[in-house]
Amino acid sequence: MHVPDGFINAPVSAATGVVAAAAVAVGLRGARRELAGAGAGGVAGAERTAPLAGLVAAFIFAVQMLNFPVAAGTSGHLLGGALAAILVGPYTGVLCVSVVLLMQGVLFADGGLTALGVNITDMAIVTTVVAYALFRGLVKVLPRRRRSVTVASFVAALVSVPAAAVAFTALYALGGTADVAIGKVFTAMVGVHVLIGIGEAAITALTVGAVIAVRPDLVYGARGLAKPLELRTSPLAVPAGAAAPAEGAAPADEPSRPAAAAPAAASASAAPAGAFAASVAPRRSARRVWLAGLAAALVCAGGISYYASASPDGLEKVAHDQGIDAKARDHAAKDSPLADYSVKDITNPRLAGGLAGVIGVGATLAVGTGVFVVLRRRRNADSGEQPGTGSGEQQAAGSGEHQGAGAGRPSESA
Template identity: 85%
Template sequence: MHVPDGFINAPVSVATGAVAAVAVAVSLRGARRELAGAGAGGVAGAERTAPLAGLVAAFIFAVQMLNFPVAAGTSGHLLGGALAAILVGPYTGVLCVSVVLLMQGVLFADGGLTALGVNITDMAIVTTVVAYALFRGLVKVLPRRRRSVTVASFVAALVSVPAAAVAFTGLYALGGTADVPIGKVFTAMVGVHVLIGIGEATITALTVGAVIAVRPDLVHGARGLTKPLELRTSPLATPADEPAPAAAPASAAPAPAAPRRSVRRVWLAGVAAALVCAGGVSYYASASPDGLEKVAHDHGIDAKAEDHAAKDSPLADYSVKDITDPRLAGGLAGVIGVGATLAVGTGVFVILRRRRNTGADDRPATGAERPSENV
């Protein structure tokens, strides 16, 4: 659903650019809290979540290269807003998808540069907000089980895609450059993107389910599912028979902190999966136009489409220039894209983490916040 240059006029493009800038600024502040609050122990959670957030961005970039057929002559691909929000949080999720869209527009000529605000608003903000709001609502009413998180992920991702199609229709009604009846645009966009949403939901649910099965503590949307350990007494004992708890000695040492589990294996597995998808599986992706491209061509929305400013980029159209073997050219471009997105995404989140930690270190420590020797 990458909107090219020329689909939306300049005033609406500028307005959506302003909306995207504000949303990214808000997400930067929110992501600091999400990164600092991840896992047990605040800073420890941030140290492991920042690289994972960069990995989520790289994974979304890779899976977006895997267009899947949804109808005759039409394909779809992951948008990723629901997946990112559920895995690393809604604010961090907006930033993840925004990084992906920026890398695609600058390096691969995918999505217009003047339409970057439109794409961030539609694909990063709308999908993330709609998906996460629906996801949280479902998790509250469903049984507190891991399977419920997977089910909620499926439904949230399914709804987020046609929601983005509705948002695009609204933007086109405000600033479309071609004279096309909005009713036709709405019907065509929503119809095909409901089908694409099924693919989005399947990918999202499978990915979230796989991570939950291995490390549920790394899934933002699964927090609170694990109940704390409870000390149970014998069922035969009565309250009068139970001994009163002994007072802890004043000199007793605090209980040792729970050991932190490494995320290295999860990170390496995620990077490997992204490289395989972008570097190998992408060669077998559907070559049919995606939902927006198909609707634009069939209904004349692309009548005033403009060439991308980076159309002569060495990586334009996800193919390395001057390499004649299409498998090698596409695979190498995918690997470069994964590496670049991983580096930029991780860098952004590491900087956010460090700024959050620096701000925390500058505050005077209270009795409950004084650092322990185990940190």
């Protein structure tokens, strides 16, 4: 659904550029909170969100190269707003898709440069806002299970694509450069993009479901579904809420506890429930997930993309059939070395397309990760944190984590 130059007139293109710039500014502020782990239930998530957000942008770029057939002579591809919002948050999601659209327009001549505001408004803002609002509503009413997140992802992604088609129709009604009945444009756009939405929903649900299956803590939309951890100082410790033995009395079969266990247990029991959960939450590296995601993106862009459908996508097909492309202009970067997702002067189409895809994944990953790392560092600077250290709350959590790890274990001096 990349809108070329000339579809929308200059005033509306400029207005959408202002809207897009404002949305990106809001997204930058909101993403700083999301990247800092606000409401995430632990600082470990804050430290790994920035590189994962860059990976999400690169993955969306790669999967957008995989056009799939949806009807006779028509194809579709992932838009990615729903996927990004659910994986890394709505504000960060807007930025992820915006980075993808910028790289596609500048490097690959895909989507007009004067229409960049139109494309960000339509494909980044509308899809993300609609998808995440619907997703959150569904998660609240569905059972609190991981499967519910996958189901909600499917529905949200499905609806987001025709919503983007409706938004394009509205923009065309305001600033279309060809004299075409809006009713025909609306019917054609929504009809074909409902079918494309099914493919979007399947890709989104499969991706979200795969990440939830191995690391649900990395899915922004699944936060709060994990069960709280419970510290047990011995295999026979009394669970919370159960009747404790009288003071000074101990079961005959209970083994003696090391002296260091009592203070640790007392301090843990006195801590608030939220701080206690944070102090014992394990810090798990996201490196394997990151490497797996990068490998998947490279395989999609560098190999599978060769087998993508060559049919025009939904917007191109509607534009040709309805005549709304009458005043379309050539892209300013049409002579780019990577134009049309093919490396110039390489005659082998498989190699030319695959290499262009790999370059695109690398460039999108670098730019996206750079943006999110800068945002994360600015968040640390604004909160007075030093590099490699956390806030007072984070330091307390880390201290509690070390105490929890050392509870029940005598010191070396003892």
